[in-house]
Amino acid sequence: xxxxxxxxxxxxxxxxxxxxxxxxxxxxxxxxxxxxxxxxxxxxxxxxxxxxxxxxxxxxxxxxxxxxxxxxxxxxxxxxxxxxxxxxxxxxxxxxxxxxxxxxxxxxxxxxxxxxxxxxxxxxxxxxxxxxxxxxxxxxxxxxxxxxxxxxxxxxxxxxxxxxxxxxxxxxxxxxxxxxxxxxxxxxxxxxxxxxxxxxxxxxxxxxxxxxxxxxxxxxxxxxxxxxxxxxxxxxxxxxxxxxxxxxxxxxxxxxxxxxxxxxxxxxxxxxxxxxxxxxxxxxxxxxxxxxxxxxxxxxxxxxxxxxxxxxxxxxxxxxxxxxxxxxxxxxxxxxxxxxxxx
Ligand code: CP3
Numbered sequence: 001x002x003x004x005x006x007x008x009x010x011x012x013x014x015x016x017x018x019x020x021x022x023x024x025x026x027x028x029x030x031x032x033x034x035x036x037x038x039x040x041x042x043x044x045x046x047x048x049x050x051x052x053x054x055x056x057x058x059x060x061x062x063x064x065x066x067x068x069x070x071x072x073x074x075x076x077x078x079x080x081x082x083x084x085x086x087x088x089x090x091x092x093x094x095x096x097x098x099x100x101x102x103x104x105x106x107x108x109x110x111x112x113x114x115x116x117x118x119x120x121x122x123x124x125x126x127x128x129x130x131x132x133x134x135x136x137x138x139x140x141x142x143x144x145x146x147x148x149x150x151x152x153x154x155x156x157x158x159x160x161x162x163x164x165x166x167x168x169x170x171x172x173x174x175x176x177x178x179x180x181x182x183x184x185x186x187x188x189x190x191x192x193x194x195x196x197x198x199x200x201x202x203x204x205x206x207x208x209x210x211x212x213x214x215x216x217x218x219x220x221x222x223x224x225x226x227x228x229x230x231x232x233x234x235x236x237x238x239x240x241x242x243x244x245x246x247x248x249x250x251x252x253x254x255x256x257x258x259x260x261x262x263x264x265x266x267x268x269x270x271x272x273x274x275x276x277x278x279x280x281x282x283x284x285x286x287x288x289x290x291x292x293x294x295x296x297x298x299x300x301x302x303x304x305x306x307x308x309x310x311x312x313x314x315x316x317x318x319x320x321x322x323x324x325x326x327x328x329x330x331x332x333x334x335x336x337x338x339x340x341x342x343x
Contacts, residue, residue, distance in 0.1 A: 001129070001130055001131065001132070001133070002065055002131065002132050002133075003133070004016065004017075004018035004065050005018040005020065005065045005066040005132065005133050005196070005310060006133050006195060006196070006233060008276055008307075008308060008309060008310045009196060009233035009235070009254045009255050009276050009310065010233065010254060010276070011254075011273075011276050011307060011308035012307075013306075013307060014306070014307075016333075016334060017301060017304070017306065017309050017310070017311050017333060018065035018066065018310055018311065019064055019065050019310075019311040019312070019329075019330065019333045019334075020064045020065055020066040020067075020068065020135070020310070020311075020312060021058070021064065021312060021313055021317050021326070021329075022068075022312055022313050022315060022316045022317065023316035023317045024058040024062075024064060024068065024317065025054045025055055025057055025058050025068070025070045026316075026317065026319065027319035028317055028318070028319050028320070028321040028322075028323070028326070029057055029058065029061070029323075030323075031057050031061075032054055032057055035050065035053065035054055040086075041072075041086045041088070042075070042084070042085070042086060044070070045070070045071050045072060045075050045116070045117070046075075046116045047116065048116050048117075048119040048120040048123055049123075051069070051070045051071060051116070051117070051120040052070075052120050052123045052124055052127065054070045055067055055068070055069060055070040055120070055124055056124075056127070059128075059131065059132060062326060062327070062330050063330070064132070064330070065132055066132050066133050066134070066135050066196070067124065067128055067131075067132055067133070067134050067135065068134075068135040068136075068137060068198070069117060069120060069121055069124065069134065069135065069136050069137060069189070069194070070120070071114070071117045071120070071137070072086070072090070073137070073138060073139030073143065073144065073200055074086075074090040074139070074144070074147060075114050075117060076113050076114040076117070076138065076181065076182075076185050077144065077148070077181075078114070079108045079112055079113045079114060079181075080105045080106060080107065080108070080177070080181060081104065081105060081106060082094075082105075082148065089152060089153040090147050090152065090153065091151065091152045092147060092148055092151045092152065095148065095149060095150065095151030095159075096148045096149055096174065097149070097159075098170075099167065099169075099170045099173070102170055102173050102174045102177070103173070105174070105177050107177055107180045107181045107184070108181075108184075109184070110184040110185075110187060110188045111188070113181060113184055113185040113188065114185065117189070118185075118188045118189055118192050119192075121134065121136055121189050121192040121193055121194050122192040122193055124193070125192060125193025125194070125195075126193070133195040133196060134193060134194050134195055134196075135194065135195070135196045135197065135198055135235075136186060136189030136190065136192075136194030136196070136197045136198075136232075137189075137197060137198040137199070137200060138182045138185055138186050138189075138197070138199060138200070139182075139199075139200050139201075139202075140182075140199045140200060140201035140204065140216070140219070140220050140223075140236075140238075141174075141175040141176075141178035141179050141182065141216070141219040141220070141223075142175065142201060142203060142204050142207070142215060142216035142219070142220075143200060143201050143202045143203045143204065144178050144182075145160060145171070145174050145175060145178060146160045146203040146206075148174070149163055149174075156206055157203060157206055160203075160206075161206065161207070161211075164207075164211055164214075164215055168214075168215075171215055172215070175215060175216075175218075175219045176219065178219065179219035179220075179222050179223055182199075182219075182223050183222070183223050183226045183227070186199075186223070186227055187226070187227065187230065190227065190230045190231070190232045191230075194232055195231075195232055195233065196232055196233040196234070196235060196255075197227065197232050197233075197234055197235065198235040198236075198237055198257070199220065199223060199224070199234070199235070199236050199237065199253075200237050201216065201220065201236065201237060201238040201239075201241075202237075202238075202239060204216045204238040204240075204241055205238060205239065205240025205241045205242075205243070205259075206240075208243070208244075209243060209244035209247060212241070212244050212247055213244070213247055217247055217250065217251070220236065220251055221250065221251055221252065224236065224251055224252045224253050225252050228252060233254045233255060234252070234253040234254050234255070235253060235254070235255040235256075235257055235278060236248065236251045236253045236255070236256055236257065237256075237257030237278070238257070238259075239257065239258075239259030239260075239261075239314065239315055240259050240261060241259075241262075242259075242261060242262040242266075245262070245266070245267065245270040245271065246270055248271065249270070249271050249272070249274070249275075253275065254275065254276060255275060255276045255277070255278050255310065256271055256275045256276075256277055256278070257277075257278045257279055257280075257312070258277055258278065258279035258280040258314065259279065259280060259314045259315060260279070260280050260281065260282035260283070260313070260314025260315060261314070262280065262314075263303065264277055264279065264280055264300065264303045264304045264309075265303050268304075268305075273308075275308070276308035276309065276310060277304060277308065277309055277310070278309075278310040278311075278312050279310075279311075279312050279313070279314045280300065280312070280313070280314035281296060281297065281300060281311075281312070281313045281314060281329070282296075282313070282314055283313045283314065283315050283316065283317055283318050283321070284318070286313075286317065286318065286321045286322075286325045286326065286329060287318065287320065287321060287322075287325070288325070289325075290324070290325065290328035290332075293325060293328045293329055293332055294328065294332045294336070297311075297329065297332035297333055297336050298332070298336045301333075301336050311333050
């Protein structure tokens with residue numbers, strides 16, 4: 001088993017920096033697009049054999065150092081009674097706008113939350129046993145609430161932000177239910193064999209530090225604390241949170257994901273040595289040329305230092321990314337990392 005990723009998460013010495021890519025299974029891959037010609041996105045997520053197949057595509061092609069379950073942050077919400085569609089981003093049939101609709105959400109037992117995803121984790125854990133570790137994941141409560149309240153993606157989710165101010169108790173109730181669901185869901189993924197879990201808090205950075213601390217941080221702390229001691233590395237990813245980096249340090253986790261707008265050196269300075277850092281190549285760099293990619297990879301490796309760093313993008317890979325540029329990234333991290341270690 002290639003354990004570089006797990007060792008880096010634990011801040012143990014590694015012979016080279018490990019690499020995986022957020023959204024590594026997805027539309028930039030021709031073999032993914034081929035599968036998608038036959039099935040829609042939700043069917044793909046709900047069919048364990050297909051989710052397994054797509055999860056393995058980037059591992060087989062690039063030899064990355066970790067696999068991530070193919071699913072979406074929104075899929076477990078169906079088990080709470082939410083009706084969902086993807087066009088291509090998530091669309092919620094009946095956005096949650098009143099207290100009554102939040103009260104109607106029922107948090108199911110562990111075994112009833114996206115059982116197809118948990119089954120895929122089990123199949124993958126067996127399939128990958130002597131290859132690379134498997135990362136499970138979920139959306140953080142605030143980020144899930146953003147879609148549930150707004151009804152779809154948005155630049156700045158004004159209805160969510162309005163709810164926090166106008167009906168803080170309703171917001172708390174929603175965030176608490178989502179936290180409870182997420183604890184159960186991630187625990188099930190860990191029991192099924194996920195060796196790490198990442199909590200995606202994509203939209204947390206829309207809040208002020210005050211609202212972040214008041215609404216978003218408590219449920220994240222609760223989730224991460226509940227997942228401690230289960231044998232899985234915990235990664236928290238709040239990519240645009242540079243306005244309140246010190247608050248992230250209050251999350252109990254092994255790894256902090258860093259978005260491309262925050263320097264790794266600054267993240268290290270503020271967060272200290274307690275966390276490994278994951279990131280943070282700007283996904284737009286992968287739209288350029290191999291020389292540009294190599295130079296930026298080297299710069300990031302130097303900035304991060306050799307220990308406690310998981311190389312990744314600072315956000316999901318863009319669908320228009322050329323395959324050759326991903327290949328350039330993979331060899332730059334391998335060679336660059338070796339050179340840094342040797343120098
Ligand atoms: O990383 C991986 O390879 C695992 C799979 C994964 C997907 N979504 C598959 C997907 C993961 C980890 C996610 C997380 C996710 N989904 C987040 C958090 C991370 C982030 O990127 O900020 C968010 C906010 C979502 C919500 C979502 N789902 C959006 C905005 C979209 C549409 C556009 C897009 O960015 O791709 C989706 C659909 C989706 N989820 C696709 C994939 C591969 C595209 C679906 C298709 O094939 O048409």
